[in-house]
Amino acid sequence: MRAWEKNFRKVEPYVPGEQPKLDTMIKLNTNENPYPPAPGVLQAMKEFDVDKLRLYPDDKSDILVGALADYYQVDKNQVFVGVGSDDVLGMAFLSFFNSDKPILFPDITYSFYQVWANLYKIPYETPALDDSFRIKKEDYYKESGGVVLANPNAPTGIYEDLTFIEDILQHNQDVIVIVDEAYVDFGGKSAIELIDRYENLLVVQTFSKARSMAGMRIGYCIGNKDLIKVINDVKYSYNSYTMNQTSLYIGVEAVKDEAYFRENLAKIMEERERTIVELKKLGFTCTDSKTNFVFAKHKTAPAAELLEMLREQNIFVRNFASNPRISNYLRITVGTREEMDSLFTAIREYVM
C-alpha cells in the first residue's frame, strides 16, 4: 500500500448500473419515459445561441425557476433547481439535517437516502413498511432529526394521499419533512398545495420521469422561502454554477407544453393499468402503482430467473437481490404498448 492511499475516502466499491446500449433492446430497468420530450424542446435546442456558452450560466437559474414558479403558482423564492433530484435531495439533506437525533425514512424506499445520510454523517432510522408495503404512520410520531418520504414510494409504487402526508406533518412540526415526488404526476396529487400551511415541508420533483428529460439532469424543490434561502446559501457556499445554460433554456420549454405533458402521462397510466391486468393473468401479484413502473412478484418463478431470461431476449428489468424483503420482486418500467407486449410474450412462454 502506497502511503497516500491511507487517506482515500472509503466507499462501497462501485457496481456499474446496467445501461445497455443495444439497438434492439427493450429498456424497462431505469423508469425512463418511453416518449420524447415536448416538441418545443427540439425547437429550443436548434435555436440555442451557442456563442453565449462562453459566459457562465445565470447562477440563480432565473428563467427556469421562473417557469416553475409560474407553473405551480408559487413565488420564485419558493423554488430551487439542481442537477437532477439527486442533487436537490443531497443538498437538502446537507442543509436541513444537522441534528443529533436520527432522521426517519422507510426500510424500503429510494436507496440513496441512506447514501446521503452516510455521506453527511447524519444518523438515521428506517421504520419497516407493513406487510403490504404501506408506511406505518405511527412510526413517525416521535422525536427525530427529520423525515423523508417518497410519495409514491419506490420501488413499491404505492401512493399515500395528502391526508396521510398532512398527518405526518402534524406530528413533525419541529423538523423538516421532505416529500420526494419523483413519480407523483403518474396519478398522485402533489403536496405542493400544503407548503403555505406547513413551513417545514419541502417537496422535491424531477424532469427525469414525467417530463421525459432524464438526459438533461434537472430536479427541483418547492417550499417555504426560508427553506429555499437556506438551500441556496448552502449550494452557493461551495458550488455557484451547477445548471448549465442548455438545461436552463430547454428546461423552460419542457414545462410550457401542458397538452403534450398530459397526453404523455395518460398514455403511460393507461399502459400501466393494462400491464397490471396482463401480469396478473400470467401469475403475478402487483402493487397498486401510481408511478411509471409496476412492482410485481410471480407466484412460482423467482425474480432472478425471470430477469435473466428476459435479459437473454434483450428485455431489461430491475430486481433488488440484496434486500430480502423484496428480493423476489421485479420493478418493470412502463414502456410503449409494443414493448410491453414483447415483455408479456416472453414471460408467457417462460411461465405457462
Place this chain on the structure above:
Amino acid sequence: MRAWEKNFRKVEPYVPGEQPKLDTMIKLNTNENPYPPAPGVLQAMKEFDVDKLRLYPDDKSDILVGALADYYQVDKNQVFVGVGSDDVLGMAFLSFFNSDKPILFPDITYSFYQVWANLYKIPYETPALDDSFRIKKEDYYKESGGVVLANPNAPTGIYEDLTFIEDILQHNQDVIVIVDEAYVDFGGKSAIELIDRYENLLVVQTFSKARSMAGMRIGYCIGNKDLIKVINDVKYSYNSYTMNQTSLYIGVEAVKDEAYFRENLAKIMEERERTIVELKKLGFTCTDSKTNFVFAKHKTAPAAELLEMLREQNIFVRNFASNPRISNYLRITVGTREEMDSLFTAIREYVM
C-alpha cells in the same frame, strides 16, 4: 426561531456574484473567454438528437472521457469529468484528503479551496506567498494531509515551471498533490506529462476558460488510474448522473478543433501582453500573468475607486476587498482589443 431552524446548516450568508446582464456592458470580471466556442459546437448542437433526452446520460461519460484521453494521449481510465472544475476539485478534496494532518495551499489562491476544506471538515494551513506573490516551495517541505496548488495561480496570474512542480512532488510523495490548471493553456506547460512518474499527482483542468465553454460546466482531472478509480467510486457512491447529454456530446466537439483553439489562445495572449504594456503606461504595476487576466495595482488610485468608476461606465472588473494583502489590486479579464481599448480610455481619463 422556529424549532426546525436549529438544524439548518450554518454557512456564510450568500453574497450574489456580480453577473450584470446589460447589452452594452464590457464584462471583464469573471475570466470568461471573449470568443465563442469552436464552430463544431454550433453544428453539434443543431444536430443533437433531443429524443434521446428521455434516457439517462451515460454515467461513465465515455465519449467525453475518450475525447480527452485521445487529446492528452493518456488512457481512458486516467480521466475523470465533472460539472465544471469546481465539481471535480470538490470531489477530489472529498476523495483524497481524509487525514488528521492539515492540507496545504497558499494564503492567496482560489478561494474555494478553503470552502471545500471547511465543508468536508479537512484541516488546512495556508503558507503565505512571498512579497512578489510567489509560492515559497520550502513551506511545502513538511508532513501534511495533501497539497493543492493552482498553476498559474489565481488571482495573481503567476506561473511556476514544471521544475518547481516536480520539486514539490519530490517533497510530498506520501500524499496527493493536486495541481489546478484552469489557466494553463494561456502560456504555461501542463503537469499532465508528470503523471506517469508521480502516481500521487492529480491535474485538474476546465472547459470554462481556454475552450470558451463556461456556460456548459465541464471540468476534468487526469492522473494515475488508481486515483481516478477512487474519485469515480466516491462520485458514483452518491450521485451517478451528473453530466448531462448535451455536455457530453458538444464537449467532444470543443476538444476536436485544435486550430481554432490555438488561434483563440494566441489572440488572448497577445492582447494580454498589450494590456500589461498599456496599464504600465497608465501607472499600474502588473504581475507577469500567464492567464487570461491581468492582476494590477495603480500607484495612486485605490482599486475600489477604480472599480466603481469603471462600473459607472458599464465596465466590470473584480477586486478582493476582504483580503488586505491584495485589496488594492484589480483582476481584469483579457477581452477583445476593442473592449480593452475602452478600458484604457476610461482609466486614462480618470488617472491622468
